[in-house]
Amino acid sequence: MPQTKDHLYCKALRQAITAAGTAAPLKDKLEAITRIVSRTFDTGAAISLLDATGSHLIQTAHWRLPPTYVQKGLIDVGKSLNETVSGAPVFIENVAADSRVQYSSAAVKAGIVSIFGAPISQDGHQIGVLRLYFKKTPVITFQDTSFVKALAQLAGIVLSRQTIEVKGEVPAAPAKQAGMVKFNHASEEEFARILDFYNVPWMYEPRSFPIGRKKQGTPELFTPDFYLPSLDLYVELTTMKQSLVTQKNRKLKALKTLYPETKITLLYKNDYEKLLAKYGTGPLAESRAHGVSRILYSAAEIDQRVKDIAARISADYAGRRPVLLGVQRGFLCFMADLIRQITVPMDLDFIAISYYSGAKEPAVKITKEADLPLAGRHILLVEDIVDTGITLNYILNYLQEKQPASLSVCTLLDREARRLVNIKLDYTGFNVPDEFVVGYGLDYHEEYRNLPFIVVPQIKGPEKEKSEALNTKHETKIKEE
Structure with a gap:
């Protein structure tokens, strides 16, 4: 005999309460309710x-949703139901x-x-939502x-009785504002x-993972520095001496062995300083390039690779008219050569964004909008280089709000070793090694953009000895070869 709705709902509610x-x-518990x-x-x-600012919703538990939809980006409260x-x-x-659907x-x-x-309410205040798709x-x-x-109310009761910020559990609402x-x-x-x-929600030291026991029998814990809930990623910074x-x-x-489903990345001192240098801060920011250490990709290699990419794009967009969208300014050489090899009709446009420069700017913003309407268009975002993916993630979320027919990414260089945000x-x-590279539109303190090839520059400055040792290693390797 088929169950009535009353019977079905009562049974489900009992399971949820249990x-x-x-x-x-x-x-x-939240995943069980979901x-x-x-x-x-x-x-x-x-x-x-809701996050700590009350302006975004962070997806805390989900069931039977495609990963691409789960990772679609931050949910803006004002734009989403x-x-x-x-x-x-x-x-x-x-x-x-x-x-009303963002x-x-x-x-x-x-x-x-x-x-x-x-x-979902807690003490009379709305703290989140339960949604069915x-x-x-x-x-x-x-x-x-x-x-x-009733299930939403139950979720609120669970949240009221058990704070998320207890060590050992993942917080649902991220911290905001470094200060x-x-x-x-x-x-x-x-x-x-x-x-x-870059509007990436984060939490500082939100969870301690038991990874074993110390000699005296007490639990040994590992507490990553950051958790990025929208990326489901832990980040640990390592800017200390080698023994530590x-x-x-x-x-x-040990953490990866015991918790294989937990995503975590470690930023070493060199990685971190290179990240800061990208934004003009940190000990490498005052360094200068003095000549070329070695050529990474010759003009002929770049030319052939551009032709290969253009052929793929032409085949993939046959019968469609894509908008090739660049982000000023490093993409210019790549874009100029690429569009001359693409054989399908296309449109060309540009956007510009602000970049991190210490505490001078409070948040990233689009400083130049596209001139063309992008709704319903097939957008191909053209980048010079992708490394951490933080900037690109922001741009893709921004473009998704334009409701394009499709959105794809084309990059000349992929420095995957520095990736924090997993982006398709x-x-x-080219898959570029974890080194500074310049040329073919890429600069270092506004130098070397006009080189027809891509090179690894010789860096000298506060890290002179380390850089010279690194360059000597490269030169020795070249001589041996």
């Missing part, structure tokens, strides 16, 4: 909580045509047709609404400022 009453970590509501409606579901956060359930019958194109790509959301437009009844609201947190090291504060600038770096490497290896690159010229 899961909420266990001693499981908070994240597991999983139960997802199975009950046979659709995707997610719980998202804001009635839910105001305290009322909301039903979006057609996500493709409703302006990432409508991403939803359509994921096969989502309708969304239903109910607010349907692939077919449902008929939402009063009974359905009451059930979803409001007491850091253990100046490098951590600088890194937090960079994340703030070795110890940290051991802990990191559709067209790549």
Whole structure:
């Protein structure tokens, strides 16, 4: 005999209450509630909580949602079903045509047709939402609404009874503003400022991982410096002496063994200083290039690779008219050569963004908008080089809001060794080693842009001895070869 809705909902609610009453970590409880509501409606579901600023929703638990949709970007409260956060359930019958859906194109790509959301409250304040994502437009009844609201209320009770900020659990609401947190090291504060600038939510030392026991029998813990919830990534900075770096490497290896699903990256001192130098700060910022250490890619190699990429683009965009969009200024040489090899009709446009420069600018912003309307267009973003992916991630989120028909990325150079944000690159010229490179549009303190090839420069400055040793190593290798 088929179950009635009353029986089905009562059974699901009992399961959710049981899961909420266990001693499981908070994240597991929220995932259990999400999983139960997802199975009950046979659709995707997610719980998202407000960040510390109250302006963004951070997806904390989800079930049966495609990874591409989960990683679509930050959810802006003002642009995404804001009635839910105001305290009322909301039903979006057609996500493709409703302006209240921030990432409508991403939803359509994921096969989502309708969304239903109910607010999550804590002590009378709205702190998040429980949402269902349907692939077919449902008929939402009063009974359905009451059930979803009950599970949303249960999530609020769970959050009220168990704070997320306890060591050993992942916080759902990220810290914001580097100046409001007491850091253990100046490098951590600088890194937090960079994340703030690019609107990357972060939490400082949110979780301690047990990785073994010390000789005296006490638990040995590893506490990564940062957690980036929108990327589901932990970041550990290592700017200390080698003996301590070795110890940290051991802990990191143990963490990866014991928690294989946990994503974590380690930024060594050299990596961190290179990251700062990119933004004009840190000990390498005053260094200068004095000549060329070696040619990395010759003009002929670049020319052939550009032709190969252009041929792929021409084939992929046959029958469509893409907009090639550059981000000023390093892409100019690459873009100029690329468009002359592409055989399909195209449009060309540019945008510009502000860049991190210490505490001078509070946040990244678009300083020049595209002149062409981008809605419904096939956008091909053309970059000179991709390394951490932080800037590119911001640009892609910005472009997704324009609701393009498609959005792809083409880069001449991919420096994957520095990657923090996992971003799909559709067209790549060269996988570049983790070194400073200049030429063919890329500069170092505005020098070397006009070189027809890409080179590794000789760097001299505060790190003179280390750089000279590195260059000597390269020269020796070249002579041996």
